[in-house]
Amino acid sequence: MSAALTTLPWVEPDTIATDGKKRQVKFTVKDRAKFDMDEVKRALGPRYADGVKVLTPPTEK
Secondary structure, three states, rough: OOOHHOOOOEHHHOOOOOEEEEEEEEEOOOOOOOOOHHHHHHHHHHHHOOOOOOOOOOOOO
């Protein structure tokens, strides 16, 4: 999952943190305006994209 997210140009790769028990991933975006949930789902593919939802949208620092 982390490797898939690093392919997105607006994701800060060093900030990706996964939690398998909670089935969650947290990461920082470089530019909030470029965040695209459809791109996230495409990057994750069918194994992970099913049921994906945003718990907390990108916010100001």
